[in-house]
Amino acid sequence: MNKQIKIFVGGFGSGKTEIAINYSIYCRKSYTKVAIVDLDIVNPYFRTREAREALNRKGVEVVAPEGKLTYTDVPLISPEIKGLIQNPGYCLILDVGGDDVGSVVLGNFRNIIQDFGYEMLLVVNSYRPFTQTVPQIKQMAQEIENRSRLKISGIVSNPNLSRQSDEEIIKKGHLLIKQAALKLNLPVRFICMDKQFSKKIKSENFVEPIFYIKRFMRLPWD
Numbered sequence: 201m202n203k204q205i206k207i208f209v210g211g212f213g214s215g216k217t218e219i220a221i222n223y224s225i226y227c228r229k230s231y232t233k234v235a236i237v238d239l240d241i242v243n244p245y246f247r248t249r250e251a252r253e254a255l256n257r258k259g260v261e262v263v264a265p266e267g268k269l270t271y272t273d274v275p276l277i278s279p280e281i282k283g284l285i286q287n288p289g290y291c292l293i294l295d296v297g298g299d300d301v302g303s304v305v306l307g308n309f310r311n312i313i314q315d316f317g318y319e320m321l322l323v324v325n326s327y328r329p330f331t332q333t334v335p336q337i338k339q340m341a342q343e344i345e346n347r348s349r350l351k352i353s354g355i356v357s358n359p360n361l362s363r364q365s366d367e368e369i370i371k372k373g374h375l376l377i378k379q380a381a382l383k384l385n386l387p388v389r390f391i392c393m394d395k396q397f398s399k400k401i402k403s404e405n406f407v408e409p410i411f412y413i414k415r416f417m418r419l420p421w422d
Contacts, residue, residue: 210323220295222413231291238264251416306348326373337380354389
């Protein structure tokens with residue numbers, strides 16, 4: 201994934217925001233300047249802005265509404281975001297939520313995003329509603345592309361049942377995601393797993409690279 205702009209899209213419960221957060225921290229190993237933009241205008245709980253302090257400590261800039269606007273559902277189309285997209289000195293992560301509805305906001309930046317090159321990755325958890333079958337995953341991908349007017353370039357496999365997950369659950373869900381990727385003629389860029397599996401599951405059991413993630417997001421009742 202060598203593009204300057206990396207866009208993470210996906211349905212509710214896909215784990216998209218957790219992955220975007222973890223990936224932005226990972227990018228700090230290779231880039232001096234990394235910024236993550238919170239464009240999630242749909243999901244009221246899991247938002248990048250919730251992890252602002254933790255990301256700042258890791259050297260990752262967070263662009264999101266502040267103060268009274270922090271929890272609004274109005275997309276903030278600011279010159280700051282456009283400036284980051286056009287700045288070649290930054291590795292830029294866009295966290296775009298709300299399935300195809302949230303992807304509409306990307307249309308505001310489509311022209312400049314295309315000019316600078318991007319990778320748009322669809323995060324799929326095959327145990328969540330609306331992405332439990334190959335046709336459902338294919339439909340979601342097409343709807344996101346139609347609304348954003350940008351092309352998905354790869355799939356991020358994130359099959360899990362939260363704390364109930366084990367190797368068999370991950371393997372079974374990953375197989376379905378690979379089948380969907382084949383139908384879409386898209387590569388699976390990597391498979392995500394919680395860091396707790398780093399010593400339990402052997403990477404050689406999977407063809408794709410494994411990206412171990414740390415959990416940052418917490419529900420109010422968690």
